[in-house]
Amino acid sequence: MEPAEYDLMDAAEERMWWYRALHARVLDALARRPGPPGALLDAGCGTGGLLRRMAALGRPLVGLDYNPGAAARAAAKSGAVAAAGDVNRLPFADRAFTALTSCDVISHRAVDPGAALAEFRRVLAPGGTMVLNLPAYQWLYSAHDARVHNARRFTARGARGLLAATGFTAIEARYWNALLLPLMILQRKVLRSDAEARSDVAPFPPLLDAALHAVTAAERGAARLGLRYPAGGSILVVATRP
Template identity: 45%
Template sequence: MDATEVDKLAAAEDGMWWFHGLHGNLAAMLARAGAPSGPVLDAGCGTGGLLRRLSAWMPDAAFVGLDRDPRACAETARRWAGPVVLGSVDRLPFATGSLGAIVSADVLCHAGVDEAAALAEAHRCLRPGGAYVLNLPAYRWMFSDHDRAVDNARRYGRADLAAALARAGFAPVRVTYWNTLLFPLMAARRKLWPGGTAASDVGLAPAPVERLFAGLVGLERRWLAAGRSLPFGGSVLAMGIKPLLSAPTPSIAQGSPA
């Protein structure tokens, strides 16, 4: 992500309806996995908005952030008191079996991320029984200027993501879409009236719009929190569990640190 998008993220993530919905859904999914048995990694923490919210919502858990962008790490460290590590999700700088859970928001889709390597590293670093909770943009046909601006190379269907988790050795216990109620508007905005500029959709809307959209994704969050799923949407949300007796992590070309 370029410097402009990092700045936009830092300015919007505490107030924008999208991040309220995203962070709430990730937190609810993480809570369903039970209390983590070790530190929780935000893999690709950006400018730290998710870490700040999770730390407030789960005060008994220990969190650590990781991002490959020095500007993002510096911004996270400025706004959050916990540990932040500069590094790649493709080669996590953590010992095998050292993490209780991993959460990751729209990272596996990035052009600079090796999907197989990142999944293998998450599996390696988690303790048996640990949860890997992630959100990703949905549907290949929805690729747009927004994706180019935030350096996305991939978008996912529910079956795609479940299969990727299973290949990496995870038991995919839940995969669902969300951002369903606003999806028709999102699709029209990105595919019918794209605007012609390679800029992301990140940014605060007028206050009445923020309240309306936050209310709609809040309805979806309550639906999902009850254990239900949504049949389509702009994002796909998943949780995979590292089995208590797991097979060896599939090998990857560049290897993984022990």
Template identity: 35%
Template sequence: ALHHLIFDTLERELPDWRERAILDAGCGTGAILKQLGNGERNVGVDLAPEAISFCYERGLNNVRQADICALPFANASFDAVICSSVLYHQWVKDIAGAVREFYRILRPGGLLLVNVPAFGFLHSAHDDAVMTARRFRKSEIRALLLENSFAIRRLTYWTTLLFPFAVLARTLGASKTGRDFPAPRRPPRLADYLFARTMALERSLLKKLSLPFGVALLAAATKREDS
């Protein structure tokens, strides 16, 4: 679902992205980087050496170990930066510093896509397991981008249709089990089918409008032309 949303947004905001230079900032195991293709132009970075090794094993050689707060690239090197599920992490010590680095390496008008978990009250044992230091509200991401000379193109919550279940899970103490949601009691295939249909419906909604709440938050912004 996340990758669909990332590429739907990329297609809308930067239709010729296949001909552009894109940085996957915090590429993890390389799923987005692999889908981007064009290894001669696109690059992924990650702080974890294990992630870099895994990317190499997948045949992704266009990766480098680096801190997103100190990127090893010249000014105005990229047309887009994707930072998906990274800024929340305990290893990111300076969020504003990371955004300033994205600004520095982007060309004027360059696109920044950011995905983060939303709402601190949804923090769970699962967050602890994946080293989540922070969850965000829309106002916080808006301020972070505007204060660092980005123009916001889109800012929306998502995973909205599952939001009530996430809140219920926290209320019932499911967070203590390390799960984001209670363990499914229905057959896994049915649960998977219902999840897929729910996310497909939400994907169609997100193509037309922004959603007012959700488990996660997506931002699309551009480096101001006058910067």
């Protein structure tokens, strides 16, 4: 990403409704499917917000980000080991981890999705769990994606096919951020359709932030009871390395 976007992420990810909702979803997935005991890799850890929250899992944590400065911030923020590296060529041994998370990474223009997924499979031990978050729908591409260097967005069906082709099994791909999707479309495709618009990562007014987070929390609660959404702004994918 552009250096300024890392600064925005570092400042916002602790409290901004989007990051809190995303991290809660990832933690829910790991609670359901933790994989065998062992170390967890966050591939594309950014400035470490998710790593910090995953410290409560009580397992060894490793972060990796392409930007050395971001990796250093992630280590300082989370207390985890964090290194600079490329998800297309992970600097880790085969079967080094029993779980792996990667949020909005294989959508980046510098990432080859097939190569990155093959590397994720390589460094996972058999039975290991992978949790991905992906941006949904190519037609929703906007100035935000350009700012964070996204090149592609996905569908749940396409994500399942991509992971199956890489050799993952027990694949779940579910849309989320569904209730706010109409507002997301309005903001990105109407109100801020200018190609020069800034990204969506920014501090929100406290009342608005609380309201948006409340919507995501209600949606998460319904999902935990079994409700599935036919569409959403993001896709959470959980799979197993056989």
